[in-house]
Amino acid sequence: MADRILVVAEDQEGRLARAAWEAVAAGQSIARAFGAAVVTAVAGANVASLANELAGAEISESLALTSPLLEDYTAEGFTAALAPVIERQRPRFVVFSHTYQTRDFAPRLAARFSKALIGDCLGYRREGDRAIFVRPVFQGKLLADTEPLGDPPCFVSFQAGTFREDSVRRSAQPAPVTAIAASLSSEAIRTHPGERFREAKQTVDLTQADIIVAVGRGIKSPENLELAKKLAEVLNAELGASRPICDSGWLPMDRQIGSSGQTVAPRLYVALGISGAIQHQVGMKGSRTIVAINKDNEAPIFEIATYGIVGDLFEVVPALIEEIKKAKTR
Amino acid sequence: MKIFVCLKQVPARDAALRLNAEANWVRETDLSFEINEPDVYALEEGLRLKEKHGGEVVVATLGPERATQALKEALAKGADRALHLSDPALQNLDAYATARALAAAVQQEKPDLALTGLQADDDGFGQTGVLMAEILDWPHSTIIMEIQAGEKTLKVKRELEGGYFQWIEVPLPAILTIQSGINKPRYATLKGILAAKNKPLQKLSLKDLGLPAEAVSPRQRISKVYVPQKSGRVEFLEGTAREVARSLVEKLRNEARVM
Ligand SMILES: Cc1cc2nc3c(=O)[nH]c(=O)nc-3n(C[C@H](O)[C@H](O)[C@H](O)COP(=O)(O)OP(=O)(O)OC[C@H]3O[C@@H](n4cnc5c(N)ncnc54)[C@H](O)[C@@H]3O)c2cc1C
Numbered sequence: 001m002a003d004r005i006l007v008v009a010e011d012q013e014g015r016l017a018r019a020a021w022e023a024v025a026a027g028q029s030i031a032r033a034f035g036a037a038v039v040t041a042v043a044g045a046n047v048a049s050l051a052n053e054l055a056g057a058e059i060s061e062s063l064a065l066t067s068p069l070l071e072d073y074t075a076e077g078f079t080a081a082l083a084p085v086i087e088r089q090r091p092r093f094v095v096f097s098h099t100y101q102t103r104d105f106a107p108r109l110a111a112r113f114s115k116a117l118i119g120d121c122l123g124y125r126r127e128g129d130r131a132i133f134v135r136p137v138f139q140g141k142l143l144a145d146t147e148p149l150g151d152p153p154c155f156v157s158f159q160a161g162t163f164r165e166d167s168v169r170r171s172a173q174p175a176p177v178t179a180i181a182a183s184l185s186s187e188a189i190r191t192h193p194g195e196r197f198r199e200a201k202q203t204v205d206l207t208q209a210d211i212i213v214a215v216g217r218g219i220k221s222p223e224n225l226e227l228a229k230k231l232a233e234v235l236n237a238e239l240g241a242s243r244p245i246c247d248s249g250w251l252p253m254d255r256q257i258g259s260s261g262q263t264v265a266p267r268l269y270v271a272l273g274i275s276g277a278i279q280h281q282v283g284m285k286g287s288r289t290i291v292a293i294n295k296d297n298e299a300p301i302f303e304i305a306t307y308g309i310v311g312d313l314f315e316v317v318p319a320l321i322e323e324i325k326k327a328k329t330r
Numbered sequence: 331m332k333i334f335v336c337l338k339q340v341p342a343r344d345a346a347l348r349l350n351a352e353a354n355w356v357r358e359t360d361l362s363f364e365i366n367e368p369d370v371y372a373l374e375e376g377l378r379l380k381e382k383h384g385g386e387v388v389v390a391t392l393g394p395e396r397a398t399q400a401l402k403e404a405l406a407k408g409a410d411r412a413l414h415l416s417d418p419a420l421q422n423l424d425a426y427a428t429a430r431a432l433a434a435a436v437q438q439e440k441p442d443l444a445l446t447g448l449q450a451d452d453d454g455f456g457q458t459g460v461l462m463a464e465i466l467d468w469p470h471s472t473i474i475m476e477i478q479a480g481e482k483t484l485k486v487k488r489e490l491e492g493g494y495f496q497w498i499e500v501p502l503p504a505i506l507t508i509q510s511g512i513n514k515p516r517y518a519t520l521k522g523i524l525a526a527k528n529k530p531l532q533k534l535s536l537k538d539l540g541l542p543a544e545a546v547s548p549r550q551r552i553s554k555v556y557v558p559q560k561s562g563r564v565e566f567l568e569g570t571a572r573e574v575a576r577s578l579v580e581k582l583r584n585e586a587r588v589m
Contacts, residue, residue, distance in 0.1 A: 075460070075470060100491050103448075104472045107425075107457035111464035115549050116425035117457055137454050137555065138347060138356070144453075145554040190469040194497040196490060211588065217343075235589075247511030260489055268588040289586040291578065292564075303562040307581060309574050310566060319575035327579050327589065 003036035006091035006153075008082065009054055010101055011044045016053055018165050019097035024057050025163035027095045033126045039063060039089060043081045043182070045071035051177050058169035067182040069189060075105035077189045081182035083112050086153055093131070096157040110155040118146055118156045139277050140300045159278060204238065204254050211237035211268040214257055214284070215245055218273015218294065218313055222250040227317050228272055234324045240264065240284075242274050258283035272313050276301025293317065331385035331479065333376040334441035335409070336432055336459070338366045339393055339400040340452040354552050355422075365400045368447025372508040374515040375477060376445050377408045383479055385442075386410045390435050392420055392428055398531065405526035406518035413439075417535040419543060425453075427546035429461030434539040436466060441503065443484070448473050448507040459507040470505040471498050475512050 007027035009020035020042075027038045040054045043065040051064035065081045086094060086109075094109075096102040098120045107117045122143065123134045130147060133156055137144045148154035206212060213232040219225060225239075232239045239255060246256040257264055259279040269287035274280060276292070276299055284290070285304050292305035293313045302308045309316055341347065342362040350357040365373075376387045389404040391397045392415040401412035415431050423431065436444050449456030463470030475495065476487035483501045489509055490496055500506070518526075536543065567574040567581075582589045 075472075079464070100473060100489070103456055104460070107460035108464045108470070111426065111429070111461045114426065116429070116455070116461055118550055119456060120454060132553065135454070136558075137452065138341070139451055139454070140558070141347060142349075142356070142555050143558050144552045145556075147551050147553055149548055149551055190501050191471060192499040193488075194499075196494045196496050198493055199495065243511065249514070259491060261493060263492070268582065268586065289582070289588055291582075297566075298557065300558075302564050302566075303558070303560065305562065305564045306586065307578060308564040308566045309578065310568075311571065311574065315571040316574060319571040320578060323572075323575040323579045324589070327583065 003034055003092040004089055005031050005036050005038050006086065006089055006094045007038055007040045007059075008094065008096050008102075008106075009040050009042045009050070010097065010099055011042055011047055011050055016042075016050050019099045019160065020054075021165040021168050022158065022160065022163045023095055023097040024054065024059070025165065025168045026097075026158045027093075028058060028169055029163060030093055030095065030124065030131070033124075034092070034129075034131070036092060039091070041065055041082065041085055043070050043078055048177075048179060051179070052174070055174040055177050056170055057175070058171040059175045062175050062177045064177060064179045065182045066179060067184050069184045069186060070182065072193050073101060074189050074191050074193060075108050076191060077184060078105045079109045079112060080184050080188050082109055085180065086113065090152070092152040092154065094153050094155045096155075098157040098159050102157050106155060106157060113153060113155075115153070115155055118148060118154065121156055121158045122162055124156075136278070139275065141298060160282065199253070203252075206238055206240055206255070206257065206262045206264045209238040209240075209264060209266050211235050211270075212240045212257075212264060212266045212284075212287075213237045213270045213272065214240035214242065214274060215251075215272045216242040216274030216280075217244045219245070220273075222248075224314070225250060227314070231270070231272075231317055231321050234321055234328070235268070235270070237268070237270070242280050271301055271305070272317065274301055275299045276304065331379055331383045331443060332439070332441040333379055333385060333387050334436055334439055334444040335369075335373050335376040335387060335389045335404070336444065336446040337369045337373060337389055337391045337400050337404060338447070338450045338452075339363045339391065339397040340366045340450055343367075343451070349555060354555055356555070363396060363399070365403060366447055366450045366452075368449060368508055368510050370447075370515045371510050371512050372445040372447050373404055373407065373409065374513045375508055377516070378513065379443070379477065379479055388413065388439055388441065390415065390432060392423065392431055394421060401531055402526055403518060405529045405531070406522040407516055408522060409529075411529060412531040414531060414533050415539070416533045419536045420546065423546055424548050424550050425455040425457055426461060426549045429458050429465055430545045431536075431539060431541065432458065433462040433465040434541050435534060436462065438539070443502060444468075444505045446505070446507050448509050459505045463505040466505070468503050468505055469500050470507070471500050472507045473509045474506045475509050477506065
């Protein structure tokens with residue numbers, strides 16, 4: 001019997017968002033490499049229509065795991081719903097997109113099988129019959145080839161953008177959809193989640209900014225922010241920041257750019273002393289022109305920069321301010 | 331409230347990383363180490379909960395001899411006791427084995443609450459706390475930005491994607507993984523550093539933890555570590571500060587047309 005791959009598709013506010021389709025694309029890719037069949041699973045209180053949608057992809061079966069107790073996402077509920085499916089299906093790989101929700105419950109599910117998640121992968125390859133997964137380590141400064149050991153299942157999640165939503169193979173003939181009533185007891189779900197909310201309204205909307213000067217930890221101290229502000233001033237730019245700057249209270253939270261802050265796409269993004277961790281990149285990589293000034297020539301930010309300056313920002317930025325001023329008067 | 335805080339010592343953020351001879355991890359000689367950043371926030375949160383509600387903070391780390399430094403720092407900041415899971419059989423463990431070992435220590439200590447950082451900045455596993463929760467059969471919540479402690483339950487603010495949050499009620503005992511920025515971590519005072527010298531720091535072996543060797547056998551293996559291939563089309567500007575500033579302005583004007 002061919003190996004199975006179980007793809008766990010995430011229901012985001014009643015929709016299959018990009019993360020769900022990227023997981024399907026990942027599962028299909030691994031299935032082709034290993035001659036396996038893809039089964040998808042989506043869990044929730046009302047996921048029949050999502051399961052039907054997934055059945056349009058080239059897969060062998062689409063599972064809808066339903067229970068009123070899955071209305072609100074909880075790690076314990078999702079773990080309890082998926083574990084028996086894995087026991088029955090015996091997949092070789094269980095594939096997720098590396099979302100916050102996956103981070104929250106996939107390790108718990110894996111641990112139920114005495115495993116951990118091979119998380120946040122950037123790719124995989126087949127060597128003989130072995131699968132080697134590529135993960136970022138040291139905040140993306142290095143990559144690690146990681147091999148699962150022991151019996152299946154192997155739990156693996158892929159970083160956003162590793163597989164593309166538009167590479168999902170569709171099928172003219174929809175795959176069979178199976179509804180499974182998850183047998184959960186309310187005692188098994190000990191956590192009680194409340195509504196999603198945003199903090200009090202944001203006062204700056206960086207999404208509309210034309211030019212952004214963003215500072216990272218390379219700025220060293222709050223006093224030095226003056227320098228960045230001066231650069232922003234001569235460029236007519238808004239000031240943005242990486243998360244640690246806002247965590248330290250040097251700039252307010254609404255200046256934060258990245259996965260837990262704002263997503264911006266200005267015409268020009270100037271990154272001062274920002275390493276370019278993935279959580280920062282996802283919030284700014286759509287910028288048209290990216291300038292990175294960083295003293296470390298290996299900093300991941302240079303991977304997505306248009307122009308790179310390897311150097312001390314405290315030398316480069318004053319010179320840059322002066323040159324911009326000069327250029328303006330010319 | 332008795333609080334158990336897991337800490338990891340990782341290479342300092344600015345450290346220049348070199349590969350080891352086997353090219354399967356970084357070379358540790360001539361690296362400097364520090365407490366993993368999110369764990370610093372987890373420790374601070376533990377100390378604050380103790381200050382507010384009374385109790386005890388026990389810190390634990392799994393790692394080589396050098397990791398005692400991280401424990402001493404935590405004791406200097408105000409933790410009451412430290413556990414060092416330091417058996418040779420407990421070195422270089424993968425995520426599951428690490429969680430098994432730490433969970434065994436939790437079982438012995440029976441705290442009301444265990445905290446971890448949301449991920450280690452070296453291996454980036456980002457799941458130790460969640461794995462521990464399943465091993466212990468405790469409830470958990472992740473990426474926490476605020477804790478309000480009640481008698482038997484906590485209300486915690488969980489960070490979601492895209493600037494959203496959510497409050498969650500979690501009954502004790504529980505495990506939380508803490509996000510950076512939840513608080514303002516303190517520095518150790520001189521008094522704290524002196525006091526730390528008299529605080530208990532206990533070494534624990536696999537046997538002390540009551541674990542068989544199989545419990546910490548590897549489920550995954552890193553075969554190779556390497557520098558990512560550069561795929562960017564970045565154009566590096568070179569020269570003195572003045573020269574690079576000048577050529578950048580020129581390019582922003584004429585090529586990128588953003589000035
Ligand atoms: C769940 C989660 C969500 C997150 N959300 C976000 C988010 O929304 N936004 C975000 O930004 N991060 C986020 N992060 C954090 C992210 O992983 C990184 O830790 C963070 O982006 C690093 O910020 P940084 O680049 O400023 O600091 P560092 O990584 O410390 O980088 C500082 C850089 O400055 C350079 N530097 C130092 N001195 C100088 C100098 N004199 N001149 C020039 N360069 C210098 C260094 O070479 C280094 O590259 C999140 C993390 C997690 C786990």
